[in-house]
Each structure stands twice: as C-alpha cells, then as structure tokens.
Amino acid sequence: MTKVIFFDIDGTLVDKSAVISNSTKNALQKLKENGHRIVVCSGRANYQIPKWLEEHFDGIVSATGACVRSRGEKIYEHFVPAGDAKLVREALLRAHGILVGQTDHEAVLSRESYDYMYEHLRKQGRSEERIQLMLGNAVITETMEDCDTVRKYFYHRSDRTVEEFTKELGEVFDFAPASFGTADAGCGEITCRGINKSFGMLKYILHEDISATDTIAFGDGPNDTDMIDFAGIGIAMGNATRDLKVRADMVTKDIGEDGIAYALKKLGLI
Secondary structure (H helix, E strand, C coil), X not given: CCCEEEECCEXXXXXXXXXXXXXXHHHHHHXXXXXXXXXXXXXXXXXXXXXXXXXXXXXXXXXXXXXXXXCCEEEEECCCCHHHHHHHHHHHHHCCCEEXXXXXXXXXXXXXXXXXXXXXXXXXXXXXXXXXXXXXXXXXXCCHHHCCCCXXXXXXXXXXXXXXXXXXXXXXXXXXXXXXXXXXXXCEEEEECCCCHHHHHHHHHHHXXXXXXXXXXXXXXXXXXXXXXXXXXXXXXXXXXXXXXXXXXXECCCHHXXXXXXXXXXXXXX
8 A cells, every 4th residue: 555654854854953964865756666655844944945856856845835736746734824924024023033934945034134133053063054054045134024925034132922823822823942042042933824734645645535544743843743653553753742642643763873773664655
C-alpha cells in the first residue's frame, strides 16, 4: 500500500547547521523506489525551502499550511487579509515585539524589525548566507498590511505569551511557540485561524485522493503538534519536545542518530 510521508524540515530533515544526513538522503530515496510519496510539511516560506527539496519531493506544504504544491503545481494558497494584518501588527507593537511577515518571495518587516533580526541572527553565529535565507529579499515597511501576499508571521522579543496573544486574537489567528529557543523567549509563529500543517496535509491528500490513514508524519517542534495528531502514524524525533513525544504514536531516535531511517525501517517501509 502506497504511503504519503510528511516531513518537517528543521530539527527533522536537517540539523541545526541545515545539513541533511546521508542516512536520511538514502532513506528518502528508498521510500520513492518502493513506491511511496514524500512531502515537505514546514513552517518555512517558499523562499526558504532549498531547491533540492523541491526537486526531490512529490509535494511541498509551506508557510505552515498556507501554500500547498503537488509536483510543482500550486493546489492551494491563503493570504492574510489586510484588516487582520493590521490587528496583529498593532498587537505586537503593544507587546514591544518584532513582527516579520512572510510571502513566497520575501520577508516583510519594519526597519527596526529588520535591524533587530539581522543582529540577532548574527549574534547566533549564523552565516551571511543563512541570514539571507531567513530574511529573504526583505521589504521594509512600517505598515505591512499594505502587502497583500503575506501568508504567515513569526515574532520575537515579545513581552506577551502565546496564551495572552491567543486570548486577545484567538478568533482570528493561531499562535504557536517557536520551534527554536526556549518557551519563554518571547518568540513564536502566527497563522490565520485554522491554517496549520494538518490543514495543508488535508489539502494535499484530497487533491491526490489519498486516505488520511495512509499518511505518516515526522516532526520535532510545537508547530508539528496538529500534523502528528492528523497523520495515520505520527512520529516524534528523539530530539522533539516532550509534549510532542507524548502525543506521537512512535518516538524514534534523535536526528543525529539516524532517527528517520530508524523509524522507516521499523515500519517496514525501507
């Protein structure tokens, strides 16, 4: 029976240095040789997804479900309405936070936000190439609601929690802790309500006429929760958060211990 396997990128397919292991590369190739489909399911914007992923994967769910592609064809897309964009921008201003909108091609942010993010990434030791991957061809604007192609946001330096943001704007947006940093670091991601990874997965399998029971998902972070819940088999990496491990059907080995290949062998898929 053909399976569709969805993979988060950061912390799942690639490590902190953005490197994919040879064991994972080989496992992905064997999956395809055995007739299964592989699909990226990431919070990254399209401009942040490496070309080699686009070339070797059967589908791409990007921007946490706001854009879905199958074999290069765009089958679903969603943009943040201008009125809602203004709400979230003003909420982050009140929280003294840094807000970054993401389109398919660039980051959209204020001058203060750009300067902060650039310095923040530089202090983390990120290379100039990595910083450009994160920020893209940045559009500097003080009123990002004027950009009508933003799919999602991430934020930093907020003095409000995910729970506080949800209480204020939960009818319009979904808030999730960032998949990097600590839970109290004041950073996270924002998507329109109901737009998440499992939503993107659903759009993909409906287009391909595949049952949810024939899906498998690999993840490691907070924004992978609904993906793990939705999949027929949800697999948490060994380096995943404790909450995700509790919800998963299987916990595999750490990304540095060939976790993807280990789980696929256990399931008899390779």
